[in-house]
Structures are given as C-alpha cells and as structure tokens.
Amino acid sequence: MAMKKMVQITLYNQEKEEKRILLKLNRVGCGDEADQYCYSISQSIPLRDLMLDFIKRVGVTFNSVRFYYEDKPINPAFNAIWLHMKDGDTIAVSRRRNFRPTAATQSTLITLPLAVVGEKPVVLKVKHFRADALYYYLIGRNTPMKNLLHDYADRINELYEQVNLSCFRFCSIDMGKTADDLGLEDGDVIHAFLFAMRAC
Structure with a gap:
C-alpha cells in the first residue's frame, strides 16, 4: 500500500x-x-x-x-x-455529483458523442466574446447543446453555471435545445459569454 x-x-x-x-x-x-x-x-x-x-x-x-x-x-x-x-x-x-466526463483535450476539431445513433452531424464554431480562441465542434443535430457547453467550460476552466452560449441572433441558448431546434448549419458561430461575478 x-x-x-x-x-x-x-x-x-x-x-x-x-x-x-x-x-x-x-x-x-x-x-x-x-x-x-x-x-x-x-x-x-x-x-x-x-x-x-x-x-x-x-x-x-x-x-x-x-x-x-x-x-x-x-x-x-x-x-x-x-x-x-x-x-x-x-x-x-x-x-461533483452526477458529473459526466467530457472530451476536454486539445484538438482542432472536437467530436462529441452522438445523442442518437446514426444522427447527422453539424460542425459549429464556438468563440469567446472577448478572446481570439475558436473551437470547432462536430456535434449531432439531435444532441443537446448542454453537452457542448460542458465540454467547452472544461476546456476554458470555467464553472458550467458561469458560461452562457448565444447563437447568431444573440439570444441565450436553451441547453436542452439541439442544432436542429435552433436551425444551426455547418460553419455557424456560437458565442460564449461569462456571467459577471460579484463579491458578497
């Protein structure tokens, strides 16, 4: 021992x-x-x-x-x-309770597991609003956006609860929605924001 x-x-x-x-x-x-x-x-x-x-x-x-x-x-x-x-x-x-491991490793194209076997994928770009870094995600069209958020948050070392994603209309994305729900196509950009943190 x-x-x-x-x-x-x-x-x-x-x-x-x-x-x-x-x-x-x-x-x-x-x-x-x-x-x-x-x-x-x-x-x-x-x-x-x-x-x-x-x-x-x-x-x-x-x-x-x-x-x-x-x-x-x-x-x-x-x-x-x-x-x-x-x-x-x-x-x-x-x-963390109910933690599901993400793929968070350095990669040019990040492939997330499909939520539905055989579903068609889409390539999305995730860009931080105040940084130059750009992440490319290959994600199933029926995969919840929550899966993408969790992986992205792990890569940038932020808490899940403090990351917000928005689409091209700059509206906050419901994490239960999918690429098909949001009408996203190959090459579309998702913007990542961090919630402001306040001292108590």
Missing part, C-alpha cells in the same frame, strides 16, 4: 510582497491514500489559481470537482481576504 505524502505548494503575488497563509486541501471521498496538499498562498490571489494548480496535479477537469470553504462552494474569483480565511484553514474538495 502506497504511503500518503504531503505536498506543499507556494502561490504568491509577483507584483507585490504580501502576507501569505497556509491552506490545507481535504479531498473528500478520495480514499485514505490521497496525497495531502497544502498551499502557502498570497491573500490577494484569486482562489482560481489554487484550483487550477490542484486539478493539474491530480489530473481532473475543472468541473469534475467542487471546492468548499465552511461548507459553502467557493467562487473562483474570490480570494482569501474576501472569504476571511485564516492561517491553517481547510478547503474541502469533493467530486
């Missing part, structure tokens, strides 16, 4: 020297063999940096796990100051 090891990572603000606190990550439901991760982190750094570092180290996608502080989900835009975190506090990390 492999021994559990302690991994300590330092994340700091490169622009200014400031006080750091030590945060422990407790992986809930991952077994006793899971390594213990501790982060010495500058208090002003968005906790997204900690989350991204952690998922890369353990090899999971952004939306397959949830991070909690004092039993409340952590908004990735928040930092230790906003959440009044103290030295030695614990962040709980647990698997």
Whole structure:
C-alpha cells in the first residue's frame, strides 16, 4: 500500500510582497491514500489559481470537482481576504455529483458523442466574446447543446453555471435545445459569454 505524502505548494503575488497563509486541501471521498496538499498562498490571489494548480496535479477537469470553504462552494474569483480565511484553514474538495466526463483535450476539431445513433452531424464554431480562441465542434443535430457547453467550460476552466452560449441572433441558448431546434448549419458561430461575478 502506497504511503500518503504531503505536498506543499507556494502561490504568491509577483507584483507585490504580501502576507501569505497556509491552506490545507481535504479531498473528500478520495480514499485514505490521497496525497495531502497544502498551499502557502498570497491573500490577494484569486482562489482560481489554487484550483487550477490542484486539478493539474491530480489530473481532473475543472468541473469534475467542487471546492468548499465552511461548507459553502467557493467562487473562483474570490480570494482569501474576501472569504476571511485564516492561517491553517481547510478547503474541502469533493467530486461533483452526477458529473459526466467530457472530451476536454486539445484538438482542432472536437467530436462529441452522438445523442442518437446514426444522427447527422453539424460542425459549429464556438468563440469567446472577448478572446481570439475558436473551437470547432462536430456535434449531432439531435444532441443537446448542454453537452457542448460542458465540454467547452472544461476546456476554458470555467464553472458550467458561469458560461452562457448565444447563437447568431444573440439570444441565450436553451441547453436542452439541439442544432436542429435552433436551425444551426455547418460553419455557424456560437458565442460564449461569462456571467459577471460579484463579491458578497
């Protein structure tokens, strides 16, 4: 049986020297063999940096796990100051319920599994409203747009709930709709927006 090891990572603000606190990550439901991760982190750094570092180290996608502080989900835009975190506090990390893995890997053309066997596919472009990156999706005409959103969110490391897709009419897409429902054809562009995040 492999021994559990302690991994300590330092994340700091490169622009200014400031006080750091030590945060422990407790992986809930991952077994006793899971390594213990501790982060010495500058208090002003968005906790997204900690989350991204952690998922890369353990090899999971952004939306397959949830991070909690004092039993409340952590908004990735928040930092230790906003959440009044103290030295030695614990962040709980647990698997997301009902998570369905996406194909989120680097690829020129992303092919999503067909929802209906034998359905005809369509190639759609997904473009972030404020970025140059463009993703091409081969998706079945009867496949719910939710499947596309989940894959896209994992690729850009955003929470599913904070990504919104709109079609050429710039109306928000119902995630239960399909390409056929929306009248989308090969080469059509879907625009991705991020919901504004507000501090509490």
